[in-house]
Amino acid sequence: MVIVYESKTGFTKKYAEMLAEKTGLKTLPTSEISKVNQDAEIIFLGWLKAGKIQGLNKVRKYNLIAVCGSGTARRAEPSTEAVIARNKLEGIPFFYLRGGCLPLKEIKGMDKVLLSMFLWILKSRRDKDEETEEAIEIIENGFDGVKEENLEPVLQWLKTR
Numbered sequence: 001m002v003i004v005y006e007s008k009t010g011f012t013k014k015y016a017e018m019l020a021e022k023t024g025l026k027t028l029p030t031s032e033i034s035k036v037n038q039d040a041e042i043i044f045l046g047w048l049k050a051g052k053i054q055g056l057n058k059v060r061k062y063n064l065i066a067v068c069g070s071g072t073a074r075r076a077e078p079s080t081e082a083v084i085a086r087n088k089l090e091g092i093p094f095f096y097l098r099g100g101c102l103p104l105k106e107i108k109g110m111d112k113v114l115l116s117m118f119l120w121i122l123k124s125r126r127d128k129d130e131e132t133e134e135a136i137e138i139i140e141n142g143f144d145g146v147k148e149e150n151l152e153p154v155l156q157w158l159k160t161r
C-alpha cells in the first residue's frame with residue numbers, strides 16, 4: 001500500500017506526510033506515479049478546486065482504495081455527496097480533510113482569478129452567515145487547518161481493513 005498525493009501549495013502534502021508517519025507507508029507525489037506497481041493499493045490525497053479533486057485522474061487506472069480531498073472549508077464544498085458524484089467516487093471510501101490556503105495576494109495565475117471571483121461572490125451576499133464571513137477572512141488572509149486529528153477517520157478506516 002502506498003500514499004499518493006497532489007498538492008499545489010503544500011497543505012495536502014503535509015497530510016500525506018503525516019499519514020505516512022502514522023502508518024509507516026511510503027508517500028509520493030503524482031508526478032512519480034510511474035514508480036508505483038499497477039497492483040499496489042493506493043490511498044490518494046488531492047486538493048479540491050471547484051469541487052474537483054486535483055490529480056485524481058492520474059491515479060484512476062491504479063488500484064485506488066481510498067480518496068481524501070483537502071479544501072479550506074469546514075466541510076467538503078459544496079457537499080460530501082456532490083464531491084463524490086462530481087469525482088465519480090461511488091463505491092470508494094472518501095474522506096474530507098480540512099487543509100488550508102495562502103493569502104490571496106500570494107496566489108498566482110488562473111487560481112488567483114478563480115479565487116478572486118469566488119471572493120467577490122461571497123462578498124456580494126446580502127445576509128452573510130458565520131461560515132461566509134469565515135470564508136472571506138480565510139481567502140484574504142490565508143489559513144492553515146492541517147491537524148493530525150483530522151486524519152483520525154482515515155486511520156480508523158485503515159484499522160478495519
Ligand SMILES: Cc1cc2nc3c(=O)[nH]c(=O)nc-3n(C[C@H](O)[C@H](O)[C@H](O)COP(=O)(O)O)c2cc1C
Nearest residue numbers: 007008009010011012047048049050051071099100
Ligand atoms: C482556484 C481554487 C479553487 C478552490 N476550490 C475549492 C473548493 O471547491 N472546495 C474547497 O473546499 N476548497 C477549495 N479551494 C481551496 C484548496 O482546495 C485548499 O486550499 C487546499 O487545502 C490546498 O491544498 P494544497 O496546498 O495541497 O494545494 C480552492 C482553492 C483554489 C486556489
